[in-house]
Amino acid sequence: MSEFKKVAGLTGMKDTLPPESASWETLEALVRDWLAGYGYQNMRTPVLEHTRLFTRGIGEVTDIVEKEMYSFVDSLNEDRLTMRPEFTAGIVRSAIEHNFLYDRPRRIYAMGPVFRHERPQRGRYRQFHQIDVEALGFPGPDVDAELIIMLARLWRLLGLADIRLELNSLGQAAERAAHRAALIEHLEKHVDVLDEEARRRMHTNPLRVLDTKNPAMQAMANSAPRLFDFLGAESLAHYQGLCARLDDAGITYTLNPRLVRGLDYYNLTVFEWVTDRLGAQGTVCGGGRYDGLIELLGGKAAPAVGFAIGMERLLDLWQQDGAAPTPAECQVYLVHQGEAGQRQAARLAEALRDAGLRALVHAGSTGFKSQFRRADASGAEAAVIIGGDELAAGAATVKWLRRDAADAAQQESVAFEQLAHHLKQRI
Known part of the structure; x- marks a missing residue:
């Protein structure tokens, strides 16, 4: 250890x-x-x-x-x-x-x-x-x-x-100087209500005394000469x-x-x-x-x-206000089966990125169920599936993750060479 x-x-x-x-x-x-x-x-x-x-x-x-x-x-x-x-x-x-x-x-x-x-x-x-x-x-x-x-x-x-x-x-400087003199005179008249910080600043930085949050000093600050009047x-x-x-x-x-x-x-x-x-x-x-x-x-x-x-x-x-967006990790999440499926997914992901889409390929070789959970958690719009059937057909299965259940096009098959263009048009 x-x-x-x-x-x-x-x-x-x-x-x-x-x-x-x-x-x-x-x-x-x-x-x-x-x-x-x-x-x-x-x-x-x-x-x-x-x-x-x-x-x-x-x-x-x-x-x-x-x-x-x-x-x-x-x-x-x-x-x-x-x-x-x-x-x-x-x-x-x-x-x-x-x-x-x-x-x-x-x-x-x-x-x-x-x-x-x-x-x-x-x-x-x-x-x-x-x-x-x-x-x-x-x-x-x-x-x-x-x-x-x-x-x-x-x-x-x-x-x-x-x-x-x-x-x-x-x-301007001359106006502040006149106000400063009047303010210091006011503070000196009310020195008994000033806290330690205000007394320390009374002659060096009197304007900051007026910015006090001390309740005991509020009446004094409210009655102080106003710079605006000078x-x-x-x-x-x-x-x-x-x-x-x-x-x-x-x-x-x-x-x-x-x-x-x-x-x-x-x-x-x-x-x-x-x-x-x-x-x-x-x-x-x-x-x-x-x-x-x-x-x-x-x-x-x-x-x-x-x-x-x-x-x-x-x-x-x-x-x-709930207005701050939390961007998804990616737009497209690629799930796959077997080494050949993983390698094809990696090639397709590069084509998607060339088209300006944000794509993630699932790392490792876990089962489809686990991969789909990860795809959903990523916030992706679509999961692209590359398994044995897809490799044989030369076409990926696209499963839309954020579409209404009544949408008839929730899942579709798209040829590998058309995938990037197809997804770019729909996302």
């Missing part, structure tokens, strides 16, 4: 097995087609980046940087490295490094795993997956609206009807331009003055799509404008706006 101790997966790092993995692939394919319809192109960035990219790009006083990043020192050169906790900083780093915006603005997307060391919960793991979409170099509310409108299309494609849109504007004419015009375009598209939204980002490079539009079906983790998608980030990370100043979607949460909602 082996003395090797069985190794379990890491907490918060989830295996995805068939058939669930097939739902992931279906979602990913749908998302790629959806993004291509709006001219977004794929970018792939490394999982590992220098830690300083995220401390600058996300902010040193955020929960992500302070508590959640998987960081370590490279034993070879002592560089501090971090597994990406989000995509935006890496995409901006890549755009700067490769002078990607030298000739025109860019519409970019990425999909893949991100890593945060937090308590695993529904729809959020320590390795989870995001769809990240960035419009780099576009300054106007028209592209802000485009992002939101395309998200509304995605919800329709997935059949999700109960995701609602919340909007806010963070204005907006100047240009910021209001940007917000109104966004709203006008959403109205044109028939998209319902709510102004949420407490929707914030808390970092100086964020400005103007901020939005979230939320649902009540995922418990405390109700945000399905969050986005906004970050016109200051490219310059902050060393590039030539350029506007930018984007969003990220948690794929686990999105798939959870899709599966709750």
Whole structure:
């Protein structure tokens, strides 16, 4: 007996097995087609980046940087490295490094795993997956609206009807500075109700204090000065331009003055799509404008706006509605008898694949009954039978597995040389 101790997966790092993995692939394919319809192109960035990219790009006083990043020192050169906790900083780093915006603005997307060391919960793991979409170099509310409108299309494609849109504007730097001063004064007046986390952030990141889930702080947060009330004419015009375009598209939204980002490079539009079906983790998608980030990370100043979607949460909602398809293992399952039947089945399967059909040949030499059980479990539309009689006749027996029992053509004989064409026409 082996003395090797069985190794379990890491907490918060989830295996995805068939058939669930097939739902992931279906979602990913749908998302790629959806993004291509709006001219977004794929970018792939490394999982590992220098830690300083995220401390600058996300902010040193955020929960992500302070508590959640998987960081370590490279034993070879002592560089501090971090597994990406989000995509935006890496995409901006890549755009700067490769002078990607030298000739025109860019519409970019990425999909893949991100890593945060937090308590695993529904729809959020320590390795989870995001769809990240960035419009780099576009300054106007028209592209802000485009992002939101395309998200509304995605919800329709997935059949999700109960995701609602919340909007806010963070204005510009001078407007945020005036609001920040008023907010800190408000927090200092109510310091007795602030929890330890809020007191720590009161002067470093006061906007995040308003995002508290602490019931004892809700009255204080609700009575705090609203950033929206500090907006100047240009910021209001940007917000109104966004709203006008959403109205044109028939998209319902709510102004949420407490929707914030808390970092100086964020400005103007901020939005979230939320649902009540995922418990405390109700945000399905969050986005906004970050016109200051490219310059902050060393590039030539350029506007930018984007969003990220948690794929686990999105798939959870899709599966709750029963709309997420589970693709069959194959379209045609070939059962056979004897070595000659197995070899003929293998040849026919290649012809079916040449015709664009997904085909499986039963492995081994079990009886027909067992093979038919496996064919049915595969989800195949048809079983192709190759036994002694079929070999003698030069024709396969096709048994349709998903047809109504009253269908007279549930089973038929098809010449070997006609099989691929025949099945291609009927599946």
